[in-house]
Amino acid sequence: MEIREINIKTNIREQIVDITHEVEELIKESKVINGYCIISIPHTTAGITINENADPAVKRDILNILDNLIPLYGDYEHIEGNSAAHVKAILTGFSQIILIENKTLKLGTWQGVYFCEYDGPRDRKVYVKIISD
């Protein structure tokens, strides 16, 4: 099936955006019953991950913990000044593969799909490819 796109506009430097609903909509449109989907991004200072969708404090803790580990300002060579964002993106990952069962993402009760902006605000996009059994 052809690759679909989700467009995201981030508003601040670091932001976690829940895109679970958008991915579920694409699966519904695709009419795929069982299979899996590949979610990837064409960026180097943002990531895709999965995490808790219930308490919004989790998102803030994630960004704060990563910021403590890899500070924005450091002894970095890259002149654009976003080396910390590059490393956070590597640690988060640039794609996720999620199983599809009975027309929905096979996620746990508390799992959501997160786009992680580490060098915003920017216009970003997410690719979704849905593969049927």
Add this chain to the structure above:
Amino acid sequence: MEIREINIKTNIREQIVDITHEVEELIKESKVINGYCIISIPHTTAGITINENADPAVKRDILNILDNLIPLYGDYEHIEGNSAAHVKAILTGFSQIILIENKTLKLGTWQGVYFCEYDGPRDRKVYVKIISD
């Protein structure tokens, strides 16, 4: 092929469980010769990775190094008190994709598939989907 499940019961807060054998058994049952398998988990405070299956000290070092990086107690907002586990899980990853060749996982000599518990003890599960060429 339909999704299979591996059930895991962890005994302590942090624990690495080698599930290579269980995954290999599912591949044997599937009769798939060449292809790949997707291993994923429905949790937000546990991860799936690959690492050395020889010296058990490696597992302890992994857990200790991660614990030094992201301490259990910190200035976290999430009231459940497991924010460190959420971040460790993100850094580890929630799925692995492993090639299958000649009826076995195409792993290196020293590679094993690890389930990483960061917020146990709990009953956990692992999904395995095997895709044939």
Add this chain to the structure above:
Amino acid sequence: MEIREINIKTNIREQIVDITHEVEELIKESKVINGYCIISIPHTTAGITINENADPAVKRDILNILDNLIPLYGDYEHIEGNSAAHVKAILTGFSQIILIENKTLKLGTWQGVYFCEYDGPRDRKVYVKIISD
């Protein structure tokens, strides 16, 4: 399609090697138009990731930031002395899945595919499996 191999000889302890061109060549040879490829490695002290292909300072910053986070020498039990490399590899990841569209990798303008050596110099290999729609 059968699994292909890319051989890499690293020269120093830590090194990031851009393998984008090698992967693109395999895709060209495969004649696949649309689909995706799975890139994986059989090692436990090296990783596969995606990152900026423009400024070489980014590679140095990545290695330096990871080295500050997880020092080579520490209170580690594993007698081989490469526990830091095992953890860096886990954080980086052992595989990448990349979409293929119109005979090329669907990467962003600034994205390259990186093999990350954390315990060299060594002879390493990368597996590439290309899956057609």
